[in-house]
Amino acid sequence: MDIKCVGVIGAGTMGSGIAQVMATAGFNTILIDRDDIQVAVGLSRIKHGLEKAVQKGKLSAEEMERVRGLIEGKTDLGSVADCDLIVEAVPEDLKIKTQIFHYVAAICVPETIIASNTSSISITAMAAATTHPEQFIGMHFMNPAPVMSLVEVIRGLKTSEETFQKVWNFAKRLGKTPVASEDRPGFIVNRIIMPMINEAFFALMEGVASAEDIDTAITLGTNEPMGPLALADLIGLDTVLYILEVLHREMGEDKYRPCPLLRKYVEAGWLGKKVGHGVYDY
Numbered sequence: 072m073d074i075k076c077v078g079v080i081g082a083g084t085m086g087s088g089i090a091q092v093m094a095t096a097g098f099n100t101i102l103i104d105r106d107d108i109q110v111a112v113g114l115s116r117i118k119h120g121l122e123k124a125v126q127k128g129k130l131s132a133e134e135m136e137r138v139r140g141l142i143e144g145k146t147d148l149g150s151v152a153d154c155d156l157i158v159e160a161v162p163e164d165l166k167i168k169t170q171i172f173h174y175v176a177a178i179c180v181p182e183t184i185i186a187s188n189t190s191s192i193s194i195t196a197m198a199a200a201t202t203h204p205e206q207f208i209g210m211h212f213m214n215p216a217p218v219m220s221l222v223e224v225i226r227g228l229k230t231s232e233e234t235f236q237k238v239w240n241f242a243k244r245l246g247k248t249p250v251a252s253e254d255r256p257g258f259i260v261n262r263i264i265m266p267m268i269n270e271a272f273f274a275l276m277e278g279v280a281s282a283e284d285i286d287t288a289i290t291l292g293t294n295e296p297m298g299p300l301a302l303a304d305l306i307g308l309d310t311v312l313y314i315l316e317v318l319h320r321e322m323g324e325d326k327y328r329p330c331p332l333l334r335k336y337v338e339a340g341w342l343g344k345k346v347g348h349g350v351y352d353y
């Protein structure tokens with residue numbers, strides 16, 4: 072079965088970006104959220120994203136309208152019944168995700184592939200909530216999905232080779248670069264980047280250098296586009312802490328122990344760019 076129609080569940084930061092990527096690549100896309108307001112917010116985020124692409128000359132005004140026409144916003148989860156691929160992007164909560172997978176697995180044809188955009192939950196555990204775990208997979212887009220070219224494709228314990236190949240090829244048709252990861256905490260990117268961010272917080276806490284100098288050192292010293300503390304602010308310090316806690320708990324290794332300073336910032340509500348204050352002021 073070829074992938075023609077895609078369902079994206081959750082029209083938040085990631086879901087709206089993923090829907091934009093799908094439609095830009097020419098796929099009919101159904102974007103689901105739980106109420107009309109959330110759907111409207113998601114669709115307007117996509118409109119804004121496409122307008123930016125037009126301004127940058129990456130898309131013509133006609134193409135933008137064609138892409139918008141390929142996306143249908145819905146609140147009824149049953150609307151994805153005929154989709155060939157479903158990408159779930161609801162909040163990072165196993166209970167919410169599992170409820171969705173139960174429902175979707177019951178209404179879709181057996182061939183439908185179900186993918187999760189989770190950052191830290193076990194693909195194998197979520198697959199167990201479906202009737203066809205061999206057709207369940209992780210498809211981890213980076214934020215912002217329309218801009219970032221990487222997609223981590225994650226095999227659960229029972230994911231079939233056929234499902235893996237289909238999703239791998241589909242990611243390429245989206246114009247993305249897929250990488251294959253086994254189902255281990257943090258997959259590839261977060262497993263490597265989170266300890267670096269954590270170490271930057273330890274260095275800041277110990278007074279090794281100022282936040283600005285830590286970021287400048289890493290930016291210029293390793294040719295990164297952004298320092299680890301600025302990156303943490305962008306991701307959200309609560310999200311960083313959550314992923315570190317998952318790594319620490321699941322791997323059982325002290326090297327993932329979240330820095331107390333990071334914990335304090337989160338307790339203080341300094342969650343980063345999204346609230347106007349984190350390591351830096353915005």
Ligand SMILES: NC(=O)c1ccc[n+]([C@@H]2O[C@H](COP(=O)([O-])OP(=O)(O)OC[C@H]3O[C@@H](n4cnc5c(N)ncnc54)[C@H](O)[C@@H]3O)[C@@H](O)[C@H]2O)c1
Pocket residue numbers: 080081082083084085086103104105109159160161162163164167171188189190191211212213214306
């Ligand atoms: N934000 C990131 O940087 C990032 C990057 C990669 C992966 N992820 C992962 O992507 C997923 C989504 O993250 P996000 O940042 O887009 O979250 P978000 O909070 O921006 O969006 C989640 C959306 O899901 C909707 N939703 C909640 N319950 C629902 C339900 N039952 N049915 C339909 N919609 C429902 C919410 O209304 C909201 O619009 C998470 O698993 C997260 O770990 C996030």
